Each structure stands twice: as structure tokens, then as C-alpha cells.
Amino acid sequence: MxxxxLIVDDERDANxxxxxxxxxxxxxxVQVFDxxxxxxxxxxxxxxxxxxxVMLPDxxxxxxxxxxxxRRATNLIPxxxxxxxxxxxxxxxxxxVGANEYLTKPFTPDQLFEVMDRAFAWREEHMTRGTAGEIExxxxxxxxxxxxxNDMLTDLYVRTPLTERQIKDLKQAVMEMGSNAIEWGxxxxxxxxxxITYRIESDNVTLIIRDQGPGFDPGHIPHAAQADDPIAHLDVRNELGIREGGFGIMLARGLVDEFRYNDKGNEVTLVKRFESTGAADLPEGD
Known part of the structure; x- marks a missing residue:
């Protein structure tokens, strides 16, 4: 069948x-030009x-x-x-920004067909993937x-009743903590x-980010912002010669419903609860 x-290119010949x-x-x-x-x-x-x-006139x-x-309605389109x-x-x-593939011009027909096949396969996988179990x-x-x-976010759009606002918050929290683990861990x-491990539970999504670093004491992070005094850590960072920043952990805590480190400090768990639960709230098709 x-x-x-949909083809989007302002150059008529390329389109x-x-x-x-x-x-x-x-x-x-279907051809459009802007x-x-x-x-x-x-x-x-x-x-x-x-x-x-990429380079469009508007x-x-x-x-x-x-x-x-x-957008939930269009997230699954590769x-x-x-x-x-x-x-x-x-x-x-x-x-x-979520692109599934990146093909540079000029390209051969075979190169285009190859990335198209991967994109169609990605769509099929995410349409048929179930909600049970965990993904690592x-x-x-x-x-x-x-x-x-991006793949994880697609699953959340398709397989959970999380609102678009909740998914945006969760993405930001994962970006902050993933970057933190890469830079510091x-x-x-x-x-x-x-x-990265994520599980879709009956009433929440749980994400676990684990690095291979030596860890740290999660109860003692003087160079990171604290809710009771969000700027005091800047003096510590300045004394240590560390770049400005240190707001990632505090920001991530505010974006999820549960936030916890393991004792070693090399694993963080983020939990985002659904605003309502029950099979009736799952997106159509589940």
C-alpha cells in the first residue's frame, strides 16, 4: 500500500x-515549499x-x-x-530538535532510500512496542x-497519558541529569x-540514569544550588575555579515528582506520575 x-523544500528542482x-x-x-x-x-x-x-524562506x-x-498528534511521524x-x-x-535521520546533499537515490527505510522501521517499532517491561x-x-x-520521548507520547507539559518537564530533567553525569561523573x-533505564508503570514513568564514575556524597554538594539559598554555591564555584552554573540538580528536582540518588552518588532516579490513571486514559491504540 x-x-x-511529505516533501518540504523551497527549491523546486530538489523538491x-x-x-x-x-x-x-x-x-x-505531497510537495510543499515553505x-x-x-x-x-x-x-x-x-x-x-x-x-x-533546513534552509527554508520563512x-x-x-x-x-x-x-x-x-505535539502528541505528530510526534510519531519520522x-x-x-x-x-x-x-x-x-x-x-x-x-x-528530534530529527530521526540527517541526509546531506548531494545524495544518491540509494542513500535516500536507506534513510527512508530506517525511518519507516522506526515508526513501525514505536507503533507496535508494548508498555510492559523496561528499556535500557x-x-x-x-x-x-x-x-x-528522542526515542524515549516518542514512547512517552504514544504509550502514556502524560501531558505534553509533563513530557517537556521530564525531558528537561533527563537532559540536566544526563549532562551532569557526563560532565561530573x-x-x-x-x-x-x-x-539510561526507563519503565512505564501503571501510574508513573520511572527513569534511572547511571554513570560509571566514582560517585559522590549526595548529601554534600556545596558547588550545587540548594533550594533554601539558590546562589550561595556560586562563591564556592568561584573559589574552586569551576564555571558558572550548578543549577541542574535543583532544576531537575522541581520538574519531577520523585528525585533520589543512590548512596554511591552515581545513579539518580526520576519519577513522573500521571495526572490520572487507568486504562481509559491511555492513548488510542493501546
Whole structure:
């Protein structure tokens, strides 16, 4: 059965080229030429994949992707960034806003088909994945971390009754604590892996972030902000020659319902409860 592919590129020749390749695979292309047309086209055509240029004349592709991935109704649509921007910074930016794949121009038909196949497989996996059990992944690089985090967020949109606001809060908390573990637990050692575990329970989502560092005393963190005096730690950081900051732990505590370290200080557990529970509250399709 033909699948609908939305193509977003302001250059007519590039847009037509991708449309022709989509047709060659017996799929149905829908063509738009600016970022502002994406959400209306998605609402009208319900695409199963989006090929998205970055450099658009109105709203750039990064912002379009971010909008799609922040909405429960469109989060499950895979997005492939198709762009002339080649730098690692651009690639990381694409992953950060939720892109599933990043394809640089010029590309061959086989390269396009390969990333399309991966994107369709990703969509199918997340549509059919159940809610039972727990999922673990190990990461080394920032790009890997962001990609796995995006997958986790998709599961939360599809498999839980968490509101979009709750999911945004949880993402921020995980970003803060994951970055904290990489910087402080691993001292930015790329050889060490960070393990993320998440479970969807009957009334909450539980996430565990564990690093391979030596740990610390969670009850004594003078260089981190405390709720009773959120700026006192800045003097300590200045004396130690540490960059400004130290707000991550306090911020993460305020974004989740439960926050706790293990005794060693190399594992943090975050719990976000559903606003209401029961099978009737699960998204359609479960």
C-alpha cells in the first residue's frame, strides 16, 4: 500500500527530484515549499514520513521539526532532515530538535532510500512496542544521547497519558541529569558509557540514569544550588575555579515528582506520575 511522504523544500528542482524518487518506490509524495505550510499539510494528508529541508524562506527546518516533535498528534511521524549543511554542529542540532535521520546533499537515490527505510522501521517499532517491561540503552556521545532521548520521548507520547507539559518537564530533567553525569561523573571521558533505564508503570514513568564514575556524597554538594539559598554555591564555584552554573540538580528536582540518588552518588532516579490513571486514559491504540 502506498505511503504518504511529505516533501518540504523551497527549491523546486530538489523538491521535484525527491518527489520522483518517492514515486519510484510506489509511495505518494505531497510537495510543499515553505515551513509554514507543513502543519496544515500534515493535518490534511497525514503523512507517514517527512523529508524536510533546513534552509527554508520563512520558518527554518529545525523549528518545524521541533514543533512536530513537541505535539502528541505528530510526534510519531519520522522526520528526515535533507540539507546542504554538513557540519557536526548542524547534525547535532537536527538530532536535538528530534530529527530521526540527517541526509546531506548531494545524495544518491540509494542513500535516500536507506534513510527512508530506517525511518519507516522506526515508526513501525514505536507503533507496535508494548508498555510492559523496561528499556535500557547505553550511550557515549552527545548525538547518541539525544537520539535515544528522542526515542524515549516518542514512547512517552504514544504509550502514556502524560501531558505534553509533563513530557517537556521530564525531558528537561533527563537532559540536566544526563549532562551532569557526563560532565561530573565521567569527567567527559568518551570511553565511559552512560546507562539510561526507563519503565512505564501503571501510574508513573520511572527513569534511572547511571554513570560509571566514582560517585559522590549526595548529601554534600556545596558547588550545587540548594533550594533554601539558590546562589550561595556560586562563591564556592568561584573559589574552586569551576564555571558558572550548578543549577541542574535543583532544576531537575522541581520538574519531577520523585528525585533520589543512590548512596554511591552515581545513579539518580526520576519519577513522573500521571495526572490520572487507568486504562481509559491511555492513548488510542493501546
Amino acid at each position: 502506498p505511503r504518504t511522504v 521535484d527530484l525527491m518527489a520522483g524518487l518517492v514515486k519510484a518506490r510506489s509511495d505518494r509524495p 515551513g509554514g505550510a507543513v502543519l496544515p499539510a500534515v493535518a490534511e494528508h497525514d503523512p507517514e514520513l517527512i523529508l524536510l529541508d 520558518v527554518d527546518g529545525y523549528e518545524v521539526c521541533a514543533r512536530l516533535k513537541r 522526520v528526515i532532515m535533507v540539507t546542504a549543511l554538513h557540519s557536526e554542529h548542524d547534525r547535532v542540532h537536527g538530532v536535538r 540503552f547505553d550511550i557515549r556521545s552527545e548525538t547518541d544521547y539525544l537520539a535515544e532521548l 565521567h569527567r567527559k571521558n568518551a570511553e565511559l558509557t552512560l546507562r
